[in-house]
Amino acid sequence: MSEAAIIFLLILCIILLFSIILYQRFHFKKGIHARLKEVSDKLEDILISGSDEKVMVFTDDSALMELSGQINLLLEGYQKIKVDYRRSQAASKKMLSNISHDIKTPMTVILGYLEMIRLESPEENELLEKVEEKARKMMELISQFFTLAKLEAGDTSLELSSVSLNECCREAVLDFYELLTQKNFQVEVDIPEQSVCIMGNRDALGRILENLISNAIRYGGDGKYLGVFLHSDEKYVYIDISDKGKGIDKAFSTRIFDRLFTLEDSRNQEIQGNGLGLTIAKSLANQLGGDILLKSDPHILTTFTLKFRKLIY
Structure with missing residues (x-):
């Protein structure tokens, strides 16, 4: 065999060996990628379904086996936290029920x-009326607190049906007519x-509008103005509740719906209200698949906007 033939065979063997190495590396990477994808998909299924399963990987790769073991340890910790949370939630519901009755x-x-x-004792009417008023406010606060507690615990079931927002808005304004007249408010209503x-749910919508209008009268009363506007576009329907009071500073706009947040620093410099009305309104709106938006220009116009998906027949 000539020297040229030997060199050619050596080159051919080197190329063949190099090809085998490249193929093995490609096959190895593809196998690792497939196993990682399998682990990722299984982990996603477990987290979405909330099941107590573990990630199982059939492989000889020690690194992959170690990774799946660490993931399973994390899953065990997550599942234990979930069980503890459920127990805590059940205990909280029972405690709230007992407290509600006891108070x-x-x-x-x-x-x-x-x-x-x-x-x-007619002669002591004035003092007694003040005590009675405070007691009724306490009852109102207790009622709002437990309403919110039930909403946050998912204990409130809202039956959905077709609801006319035109009627809801008219009824909400009429409910406050006497109070608005007494306070000499300028009322502007635009309902098509x-x-x-x-x-939606008629009772829930009534509660939302009541809380928003009450909030506008209580905190925006210095503007002596209330606006209620119903309008829509192709997809959504909006209800604007507006006042011309002191408004809400931008620094507080993201916290205004927080539980027990009061407007002590935004609309005035003293604590007013109990900080639950807007939180309840927001929670109810979210349960109905809607939202409440806020836009405020102090002393010009402050508007809370209810936004819902339009029902198209």
């Missing part, structure tokens, strides 16, 4: 006694004649 019952009795004393409907 509401004596407060109801106290209000009853106050009314009896007021009727029997054509029916605008959403899939």
Whole structure:
């Protein structure tokens, strides 16, 4: 065999060996990629479904086996936290139910006694009326607190049906008519004649509008103005509740719906309200698949906008 033939065979062997090495590396990387994708998909399924499964990987690669072991340890910790949370949530619901009964019952009795004393002692009516007013505010706060607690715990089921927002807005304004008249508010209402409907819950929508209008009167009362506007586009329907009061500083705009957040630093310099009305309104709107947006120009116009997907027949 000639020297040229030997060189050619050596080159051919080197090329063949190099090709085998490249193929093995490619096959190895492809196998690793497939196993990693398998682990990723399984982990995603476990997290979405909330099941107590573990990640199983059939491979001889020690690094992959170690990785799956570490993932399973993390899953065990996550699943334990989830179980503890469920137990804590169940205990909290039971505690809230007991507290509700324990507080509401004596407060109801106290209000009853106050009314009896007021009727029997006309000369002390003024003082008793003030005490009775404070007691009723306490009852209102307790009621709002437990309403929010039920909403946050997912204990409130809202039955959905077709609801006319035109009627809801008219009723909400009429409910405050006497108060608005007493306070000499300028009221501007724009509700179209054509029916605008959403899939919602009439009671929940009434509660949302009541809280928003009450908030506008209480905190924006210095502007002596209330605006209620219903409008829509191709996809969404909007209800604007506006006032011309002191407004809400931009620094507080992201916190205004937080539980127990009061407007002590935004609309005035003293604590007002209990910080639950807007939180309840926001939570109810979210449960109905909507949202509440805020835009505020102090002393010009502050607007809370209810936004829902339009029901198209």
